[in-house]
Amino acid sequence: MTVSPRRRVLGASLLGVILVVAVAVPWLVDDYTTALLARTLVLGLVGVSVALLTGVAGLPTLGQTAPYAAGAYAGAVLAVHTQSVGVVQLLAGAVAGAALAAGTVPLVVYARGVVVLMITLAIGELVVTAAGRWRSVTGGTDGLAGFPAVRPLWGLPVLDSDRTRYLYTLAVVVVVVAVVLLLLRTRAGLLLTAARDDEARLRASGHPVTAYLSAAYLAAGAVAGVAGTLLVTAQQYVSPADFGFDTSALLLLGVVIGGAASIRGALAGAVLVIAARDWLTGQFPGSAPLLLGALFVLTAYLFPKGVGTLSAATAGLFRSAAGRRPAAAPSGPAPAYRSEAEG
Amino acid sequence: MSGYLIPAVDGVAYGLLMFVAAAGLVFCFGVADILNLAHGTLYAIGAYTAARLADGGWATLVLALAVGIVAAAGAGGLLAGLLAPVGRRDHLTQALLTFGVALAGGSLLVAAFGPENLPVRIPAAVDRPVSLLGHPYAAYRLVFILVAAAIAGLLQLTVTRTRAGMLIRAAVDDAEMVAALGVSPTRIRVGVLTAAGALAGAAGVLGAPIIGPGPGTADVVLLLSLVVVVLGGLGSIGGTLVAALLVGEIQTLGVALLPGAAPFLLFAAMAVALAVRARGLRLPVPRRAT
């Protein structure tokens, strides 16, 4: 929470440069890259929701594809049947994502660590399976395509080129990420960090920790839902394959690479991983997995900081799932928690 | 009624097969707390070895077992070497590294052995149906009753009775204090991953006739193993065995009883079981900071 003013100015100007470049990009690259970037941004936004849970709240998740899918299908159904106004679709996506999260809250918020990982994995798989079978709404495993073009707001022109779709995606992602960042600067961020560090202590201080975690889970669901709706716009197509296990795994790893108890790191990490995958698939057909695998191994070495920040923070929680005490910092002794869970 | 008998028996055999396939992960993740997402790849090494070496005779099966164990153990050791220079040793970093290795290793295996599912030949004596209470049943699957019992017993003994087992558990709690007792935590980690590789390799060779070598093998084995290990309560070998049997029955008897819900059964059961257990542990506040 305490950043020196100089660093703040530096950070702000860096952010400004990045934004300017991001806006200018479609005029600098071809349509293919523009379309790719739009899709990547969408996945970056899902990455933000993953980081919100994994890094900030300490609930490592492989299941954000579930609200992502809910948001996507909500947006798609709206787009096909009635509504071509972007904000309405986005709102519907957010509601759908949050609703799906609400339905699964009791499954998730009591568990910790790897157990959360497996529960959310199961939720994600169940939702994908359901999406593949609910053909009347989702078009089954073949997916849905052929949506009428979106208009961002009433009265604005429709988005019918890669460039406009990219800019729309960028705008929404920037707004949502800004909102998330602002929210985390309030006490919410402090409380979630504390919950991640030591939730028993937080309870002992009078905080309703489960409620906090539920709120974070709902919020992350809404963010993923918005991303889902954006996917429909950016990609013009949705199918259950978009929400498969590979996507969740890559997003989680992207977040790890981003070193993201910081949301911005997560966005960057997820964008990086997805872009690398898509780019590698395009440039080195057939060798993409090999190169991507090597890339993961390398990042673990090259950016120990990025990986480290998140890891340090989550290591403890991962362990507490099994009732183990957090990893000892190299210097200070760490508490030896007792656990009835083990007895 | 008897329509469910074979699925029920098969559930046991299939569950035990999964326990064998998961054994390496039980050891390195469940016991030693090292998240190894390349576990499926280690299994695949064993399975490919079986496909290459076993020709239907007992001698070659034994040879395949030996080579598979050595190869996968070597790969496990290599993995430990890769993990060593990384400063932080939490699960997410381990996941990143080992997943990368799994991705790359998977493509290398496909490059070496081709993209096809390879046939695995086993001795004719076990490659046939036997009569089980009047129903024909694949004899080879019954092998896993013995193998699983042996592995479970061995693991349990190692973990609870031997000095190595104590060191591994201690290193999970506090690696620095293990070092302060004069034992190098790095050596423990190398030992664990090598042993886990050997287990996975053995499972790969023996399991190859059922979960055979192919491009999807590693993923299937990893996913099922993770499910079994986490459901088993991370670290308890008895618990893992029970979880494996449970998953086996869900996949067979459950499917037989509720065929319409089959696609949802495994994951729904897993999510609910884990959530109920987590909630059960949480409500009376499990952790106490003294």
Added chain:
Amino acid sequence: MLRISGLRAGYGGGTVLHDVSLTVPAGTVLAVVGRNGAGKTTLVHSVAGLLRPSAGVVEVCETVTTGQPAHRVARAGVGLVPQGRRVFSRLTVAEHLRLAAGSRPRGRVADAARWTVPRVLELLPRLSARLTHRGNQLSGGEQQMLAIARALLIQPRVLLLDEPSEGLAPDLAARVRELVAGLAAGGLTVLLVEQHLPHALQVADRLAVLDYGRVVLDAPAARVRADPTPVEALLSVATPDAATTPSPADRGDAPDRAVHH
């Protein structure tokens, strides 16, 4: 013996210990006192190899151990009772003892001086009633006893004790002090961190005061026992350029009220 010279150590760039030099001859106890955050634990960790010093030399029984990993240092004969106990939460008391007793440090120990499990249990009888409890099922004091037992069983020639009596009931703490004195008499080298000056003086042959990471006093204990005032002053008066822990407002009447009972 233990020789520390010119030691500098810290965390992530910040230096905590500045040029610390101390010598503990075999068969003696050096007590280190100092205020919270003075760097006592940092010193112990640097000696034990848990923290890599940025400069200086640590010598254990004529072998330089600086920069060696902790397990090498331990095998050179250094036993550690860490601050905060750090017992293994998933190992039972019996397993702790077996594990520590089974480690093979370098060098021979005379059989009479050898620590065995029965001998340790005789010293700390409470533990024998808790043999099947896991580390996380012990009370704070019991954990402390276990940490002491664990360190003894690796047959150390140099023993580092970081506030070993924290959480022990008074008579047990006294017993630990007796033990420490006895160990030193038997030829062990002991570095004891102890907050409570009178207790430290009871067992120490020398006393070092650490303040803001520097040794501000290093004197024979007998001299301090004869006149504790300078040390008491050191322990309560903060240096003016204090960054994190400035002087208490009420330093005037601090020493005697706090330390006598």
Added chain:
Amino acid sequence: SGCAGDGGGTGSPGTIKIGLLASLSGTYQAVGTEIRDGFQLYLNNHDGKLGGHKIELIVADEGNGAPTAVPAATKLIKQDKVRALTGIVGGGSVAAVYPVLTEAKIPFVGSNGRPELKDVSRVWVTSYLSEEPGAAIAPHVRDTVKGPVYAIGPDYQGGYDELRGFTEAFAKAGGKLANPDGKTRWTPFPNTTNFTPYFAQIKASGAAAVYTFYAGSAAVDFVKQYAQSEIKDVPLYAAGFLTEGGVLNAQGEAARNIYSVLNYSPDLDNAANRSFVAAWKANHDGSPTTYAMASYDAAAVLDKAIGAAGADPTPEKINKAIEDLGQIDSPRGTWQFSKTTHSPVQKWYLRQVRQDGRALSNTVVGDLATIGG
């Protein structure tokens, strides 16, 4: 005309870029490589030219499905600016790539997957529609099997289509399903690795035969477990993919005697096939599969169409030329595109897994109907 550079990208004059998208990594890599090699074989046999133009074939990796297929296709279309696209293993991938295709108005000559699409004016496939194998074999099964037939298949779109083709035609032919509720039994896909509980159900249903469709490792598991199950003596009929290509090798003895239906078999006796098989065997171990054959035909289609599209074959002209192609001479026998579905009207064959020299192979044992479109 003045629009030479229009769709041509930067290739040397006269060179035409064609994009081929297929799974070169992941679960379907085996099929993907066959598709690539089939197309390449045709090119090699024709001096690297199609319709007289030098061809620059740009290959991209479809990966496991839509999420990887879309960026790869987008690259081919928007960056490489190919004039036609071919390949694509998965129906889901085709559906996912479809919007990009439509937007760029590029013709697609697919060689495997083909989902249901609203507008196929630029979509052609040289393989078949998923319903067709089942529809082709159903009357035969009805006639030869004395009793009800159990239908079982994987729980995804391809499975639905394949099995629907069979069950509808079977019912129309007067056949009766052995499934207790009269509906096909779906097995979770791709998670099912153990089929024994289903075999118990089949046993209980008293089926006289089983009809199924699986591909890849599920096909291996299904066949191997079937052969050791309590229904091992119940005749097994399947869409050809159950025993096609590498899976047959992995199934080994367990696959013996399985009947399957497919539009191709390497032992077909016609001139085109003889030269195709010979050329294939010169470069590869083993016989070509229907995947390779379909891709080979896709190249043939493009060859003819580009040849007919004049000196400057724009995507638009190529598409128009495909429309007017007529009969195509192929290793599977001659066939032509249906006017409505843009997929082949072709002959189907009944095959059985039999000993062929030292190995087992799919041997044609009879002709089935000519259907399609």
Added chain:
Amino acid sequence: MTTDLLVARALTRRYGSLTAVDRVDLRVNAGERHALIGPNGAGKTTLLDLVGGATRPDGGRLHLAGRDITRLGPARRSRLGIGRIHQRPAVWPSLTALDNVIVAALPHRRVGPGRFHSRVRRPCLALLDEVGLTGGGTEAAAHLSHGQRRQLELAMALAGRPRLLLLDEPAAGLSAVEVHRLVDLLSSLPRTVAVLLVEHRLDLVYRLADRVTVLSDGRPVATGTPDEIRRSAAVRRAYAEAVG
């Protein structure tokens, strides 16, 4: 009766065959300084856990100011006015020292965003000063030494403005000055705060406590004023036995 703040009746906690807290009756009056002493493993921490809600009793009841709190979770109890420091200091390592105190204070001080600075932040800073951690509390708690963490946790407990403060060995690991400061701080607490103090430093106990309860093997063996306890043979026996 009305002055009873905390009433425990027949409170029991078993761990397997071991009864860590055995039918303990305990009364703490409002504003009372009540010390809990006893040998290692006597059940003191377990008793504090039961009062704070970190563990559930196997038997007995617990009342706070007349209200039955036996079934309430630790968060509810904290909001009813029970504050606590742990035998092993428990802080949030990735937050700064100040944020630790602020987070501990939040549930107990409902303020609008505008008043946050004056109503929460400033008092929390002052608390840090009071326990002896100054410098603005900008250091991450992970970087504090053991003793500093204990000081921090005391500030956190005080930030909740508890009616009942549970202190588990607050002086352990504190240096002489800090112990002195602690004594001052505790003696200067307003009489609206009751303290249940577990401490092995008997000098502090006798100085601070109004009443002392001695626990041995989970049973209370004596309760009385410091003077009575100092003279009690039972107490000496309980301690002597622990040493064996």
